[in-house]
Amino acid sequence: MAELVRRSVYAVRTYRLIAGLWIRSSMAYPVSFWTMTVGSLLINFLDFVGIWFMFHSIDRLGGFELREIGLLYGATGIAIGMGDLLISSVEELGQKIRTGQLDAMMTKPVPLLVQVCADRFQLRRLGRVGQALAVFAWAAPVVDWSPTRLLVALLMLVSGSVMFFSLFVTFSSVQFWTTDSSEFANAFTYGGNTIAQYPMTIFPKELVRSLTYVLPLAFVNWYPCLYLLGRSDPYGAPDWLRFASPVAAAVLVVVMAVVWRTGVRHYRSTGS
Amino acid sequence: MTDPLLEVRDLGRDFTVRTKGEGRRRRTTKIVHAVRDLTFDVAAGEMVGYIGPNGAGKSTTIKMLTGILVPSRGHLRVAGLEPSRHRRDLARRIGVVFGQRTSLWWDLPLRDSFELLRRIYEIEPARYERNLREYVELLDLGVLLDTPVRQLSLGQRMRGDIAAALLHDPSILYLDEPTIGLDVVSKGRLREFLRTLNAERGTTLLLTTHDLQDIEALCDRVIVIDHGTAVFDGPLARLRATGGATRTLVVDLVDEVPPIAVDGADVLKVEGPRQWLSFPADASAAPLVAQVAAAYDVADLSIQEPDIEDVIREIYSR
Numbered sequence: 001m002a003e004l005v006r007r008s009v010y011a012v013r014t015y016r017l018i019a020g021l022w023i024r025s026s027m028a029y030p031v032s033f034w035t036m037t038v039g040s041l042l043i044n045f046l047d048f049v050g051i052w053f054m055f056h057s058i059d060r061l062g063g064f065e066l067r068e069i070g071l072l073y074g075a076t077g078i079a080i081g082m083g084d085l086l087i088s089s090v091e092e093l094g095q096k097i098r099t100g101q102l103d104a105m106m107t108k109p110v111p112l113l114v115q116v117c118a119d120r121f122q123l124r125r126l127g128r129v130g131q132a133l134a135v136f137a138w139a140a141p142v143v144d145w146s147p148t149r150l151l152v153a154l155l156m157l158v159s160g161s162v163m164f165f166s167l168f169v170t171f172s173s174v175q176f177w178t179t180d181s182s183e184f185a186n187a188f189t190y191g192g193n194t195i196a197q198y199p200m201t202i203f204p205k206e207l208v209r210s211l212t213y214v215l216p217l218a219f220v221n222w223y224p225c226l227y228l229l230g231r232s233d234p235y236g237a238p239d240w241l242r243f244a245s246p247v248a249a250a251v252l253v254v255v256m257a258v259v260w261r262t263g264v265r266h267y268r269s270t271g272s
Numbered sequence: 273m274t275d276p277l278l279e280v281r282d283l284g285r286d287f288t289v290r291t292k293g294e295g296r297r298r299r300t301t302k303i304v305h306a307v308r309d310l311t312f313d314v315a316a317g318e319m320v321g322y323i324g325p326n327g328a329g330k331s332t333t334i335k336m337l338t339g340i341l342v343p344s345r346g347h348l349r350v351a352g353l354e355p356s357r358h359r360r361d362l363a364r365r366i367g368v369v370f371g372q373r374t375s376l377w378w379d380l381p382l383r384d385s386f387e388l389l390r391r392i393y394e395i396e397p398a399r400y401e402r403n404l405r406e407y408v409e410l411l412d413l414g415v416l417l418d419t420p421v422r423q424l425s426l427g428q429r430m431r432g433d434i435a436a437a438l439l440h441d442p443s444i445l446y447l448d449e450p451t452i453g454l455d456v457v458s459k460g461r462l463r464e465f466l467r468t469l470n471a472e473r474g475t476t477l478l479l480t481t482h483d484l485q486d487i488e489a490l491c492d493r494v495i496v497i498d499h500g501t502a503v504f505d506g507p508l509a510r511l512r513a514t515g516g517a518t519r520t521l522v523v524d525l526v527d528e529v530p531p532i533a534v535d536g537a538d539v540l541k542v543e544g545p546r547q548w549l550s551f552p553a554d555a556s557a558a559p560l561v562a563q564v565a566a567a568y569d570v571a572d573l574s575i576q577e578p579d580i581e582d583v584i585r586e587i588y589s590r
Contacts, residue, residue, distance in 0.1 A: 017391055025379050104375035106340045109363040110392055265342050265356070268287060269335055 014110045018118035040127030048135050062201035068229055070139030075221035076196040077132025079160025085125040087168045088117050094175040100270055143228045156224035159245035163220055166252035169260060176263030192217040201234050208235055219248035276313035277444055277476055283310040283346035285332055306332040307500040319470050319477040321491035329500040330480045334446055338368055351443060367437030371449035374433055376421045382432050383417040393440035407435040410465050427458040447479040451486055463489040484581055498588055517553040517578040521560060526569040534563045553578050
């Protein structure tokens with residue numbers, strides 16, 4: 001147990017070390033950094049403006065008003081934004097394999113996943129998180145806040161971030177076998193995020209089922225938000241699902257760990 | 273502790289290679305044995321040259337020794353650890369330098385890369401300071417410490433990489449083509465440094481190289497690998513004697529004469545008054561010299577040692 005704690009502390013510390021280095025090196029060009037960050041914030045801001053305009057001609061979408069949708073939108077946006085920030089260049093795994101950079105990483109005592117994730121850490125990806133956070137804060141008054149609701153909201157955001165992080169890593173691990181592009185992964189992660197921005201009531205029941213039991217993205221925001229909004233599930237799913245986001249996150253972490261480790265053991269390196 | 277530092281027994285690694293079938297045939301798979309039946313030990317403090325032609329399995333072996341690749345079969349221990357299972361623990365005890373690419377951080381000055389390594393390897397400050405001072409001096413890195421790695425020349429970068437691989441006092445250092453692309457002076461200085469390292473710290477060295485002068489300058493022992501398995505393992509002198517290696521006696525005569533006829537040597541070449549005689553590497557030159565001197569007017573004599581490259585070519589061709 002003590003060993004596990006020691007290893008985790010070491011992993012987090014080295015992640016911060018390496019990421020910190022990249023942040024410092026990007027700060028060497030502050031103008032470029034702030035243009036990129038603010039630019040990404042603005043582009044993402046326009047994204048929600050689209051939904052906002054839609055509500056000029058409708059009052060409700062799938063039974064939900066604009067602020068309620070803002071809550072769903074903000075929650076999944078924060079989650080995928082945090083996941084995207086933390087994985088940094090995992091999507092470039094294939095490139096690291098081809099250039100032999102991964103070999104060099106494997107001869108260091110830092111966990112490989114930490115090195116891959118912290119490498120070329122891009123703080124400007126906070127722009128997306130910032131926008132989602134702003135939408136979430138704007139939507140927050142729609143919730144009748146209580147200590148329990150606050151706790152559920154916090155667990156939702158943390159679990160959601162962990163879930164997207166795990167999905168990014170899991171899908172990128174495919175590159176251990178085929179060093180091809182990551183388009184396949186994006187269909188599930190970014191596609192999933194787009195779906196999760198809307199209330200599940202506008203989608204067919206089968207899709208909601210698969211987003212609960214197969215690719216459990218409904219736990220990123222839908223189920224916990226139902227609790228925050230004091231609504232019952234239109235599809236009649238059991239109430240305890242609203243508190244199950246951390247469980248769904250844990251399942252995805254286990255899947256990620258297994259796939260990643262299998263990938264590392266099957267790693268073939270490059271011919272040199 | 274008399275256990276060898278490296279323990280390699282019947283080690284093998286296969287790769288499945290997919291080849292495109294011709295026409296409408298399905299793709300076929302083929303198994304390539306990159307390394308097979310490889311067995312050797314390396315004791316602490318040895319300097320071993322690991323040589324072989326391209327594709328012989330050198331890199332694959334190094335990658336198994338460092339835990340990057342999982343062996344398909346066989347037994348492997350480095351410093352008592354099974355590399356692929358304890359890769360990260362092992363990383364604290366080994367140093368790796370890949371000649372063709374850097375493991376330094378491209379955009380950082382050397383000093384920052386070193387500092388990051390200090391924290392990654394959790395090196396105590398006093399030991400770190402001592403090592404850094406010593407390597408900076410021996411590798412002449414002083415003026416380069418504040419230069420970003422991308423601005424360094426190949427030779428400078430290589431010195432930086434070697435210092436980086438040694439900051440945590442590894443007991444074994446793997447060098448993959450350490451002198452590739454370096455000029456003669458840089459090569460000489462690098463070899464000098466590695467000799468010092470081995471003599472003073474007892475660091476075990478395993479190096480792969482195409483430059484046989486590296487081997488001559490550094491290694492007491494050579495392992496030659498071909499088609500994935502060791503075809504020679506022994507001291508350099510024995511490698512020379514093996515494979516029908518020959519030495520050459522160069523004779524400068526006073527006059528131009530027909531090819532010299534003596535026992536135990538063949539004339540390779542005649543160029544004016546100079547003649548080249550080849551004789552077996554394990555034979556003594558003394559009787560030959562005596563014979564030649566007795567029968568001809570000799571102005572000068574010299575002996576050329578066998579070219580190790582020829583010896584290895586000879587071994588491969590068998």
